[in-house]
Amino acid sequence: MDKEKTGEFTIGALARRAGVGVETVRYYQRRGLLAEPQQTRGAYRVYGEAELARLRAIRRAQQLGFSLEEIDGLLALNADRDREHAREAAQAKIALIDSRIRQLEEMRDALAELVDCCRHTSAPSPCPILRALSND
Amino acid sequence: MDKEKTGEFTIGALARRAGVGVETVRYYQRRGLLAEPQQTRGAYRVYGEAELARLRAIRRAQQLGFSLEEIDGLLALNADRDREHAREAAQAKIALIDSRIRQLEEMRDALAELVDCCRHTSAPSPCPILRALSND
DNA sequence: GTAAACCCCGTACTCAAGTACGGAGTCAAC
DNA sequence: GTTGACTCCGTACTTGAGTACGGGGTTTAC
Numbered sequence: 001m002d003k004e005k006t007g008e009f010t011i012g013a014l015a016r017r018a019g020v021g022v023e024t025v026r027y028y029q030r031r032g033l034l035a036e037p038q039q040t041r042g043a044y045r046v047y048g049e050a051e052l053a054r055l056r057a058i059r060r061a062q063q064l065g066f067s068l069e070e071i072d073g074l075l076a077l078n079a080d081r082d083r084e085h086a087r088e089a090a091q092a093k094i095a096l097i098d099s100r101i102r103q104l105e106e107m108r109d110a111l112a113e114l115v116d117c118c119r120h121t122s123a124p125s126p127c128p129i130l131r132a133l134s135n136d
Numbered sequence: 137m138d139k140e141k142t143g144e145f146t147i148g149a150l151a152r153r154a155g156v157g158v159e160t161v162r163y164y165q166r167r168g169l170l171a172e173p174q175q176t177r178g179a180y181r182v183y184g185e186a187e188l189a190r191l192r193a194i195r196r197a198q199q200l201g202f203s204l205e206e207i208d209g210l211l212a213l214n215a216d217r218d219r220e221h222a223r224e225a226a227q228a229k230i231a232l233i234d235s236r237i238r239q240l241e242e243m244r245d246a247l248a249e250l251v252d253c254c255r256h257t258s259a260p261s262p263c264p265i266l267r268a269l270s271n272d
Numbered sequence: 273g274t275a276a277a278c279c280c281c282g283t284a285c286t287c288a289a290g291t292a293c294g295g296a297g298t299c300a301a302c
Numbered sequence: 303g304t305t306g307a308c309t310c311c312g313t314a315c316t317t318g319a320g321t322a323c324g325g326g327g328t329t330t331a332c
Binding site for chain 1: 193214216226229230244247248265270
């Protein structure tokens with residue numbers, strides 16, 4: 001079943017098309033994020049375009065910063081009736097991302113300051129980075 | 137032993153002073169990040185100012201974005217002889233943080249675009265956020 | 273028919289940084 | 303002495319997103 005009939009995949013073929021691992025597909029199924037296909041060929045499950053689309057949507061949402069739990073919620077929304085919910089979810093995610101960016105910037109600035117200090121002092125004096133860790 | 141003699145702490149007192157949990161102190165000891173004190177009173181360990189300083193250094197380094205593994209390495213450096221090592225570690229961390237910031241900014245921008253699109257379309261048309269997840 | 277790739281299933285494990293028990297003993301205040 | 307807070311110890315568990323087995327069966331290409 002390596003010879004894919006259009007729109008019919010084994011789990012391995014589906015995984016490759018979606019850019020994930022076989023184990024990942026099984027994991028999503030186990031947690032209910034992806035349905036097991038009704039169709040089988042012998043003992044093997046046969047996946048269709050719907051499952052591939054679903055996997056791609058999951059990946060896209062992950063790239064936007066959503067967790068699998070959040071993605072489950074998002075993919076349960078109806079594009080016509082739940083506009084407000086989706087927008088709220090996106091805005092909440094934006095706020096979290098912004099907050100994290102600020103946090104990282106503070107870290108970066110603190111480190112940059114220490115490195116700069118390191119540049120302007122010479123070898124006989126102790127390392128300002130290590131001293132900053134050691135002192136109050 | 138709740139009556140702290142200056143520079144002598146039980147594990148609970150030390151944890152409170154350092155702003156961590158008792159379990160965290162034990163965890164750091166288990167992984168060798170913090171030494172067990174030589175001094176005891178009866179069955180209880182007695183910690184000193186050195187351990188408190190060490191814990192504070194760990195915390196400060198964590199706030200700068202270093203992992204416990206990295207902190208172990210940093211705290212093993214000598215402030216007089218290892219200036220270069222410390223500076224390199226800090227610079228590497230800066231690069232990682234910068235990269236992560238950029239990643240998050242891309243996420244944020246993508247989300248902001250979708251939210252903006254949502255604002256400029258009306259209820260009869262489907263939610264652009266959910267459509268973006270579903271389409272290529 | 274044979275061998276290799278693949279699938280299924282159930283369970284355990286990884287990563288990093290903790291946190292939470294349960295059981296037993298210790299210490300301090302009354 | 304009693305009680306409650308605390309300590310110690312060893313082990314298990316959490317979080318989120320996977321990943322890796324082992325064992326057995328199936329499919330495909332030669």
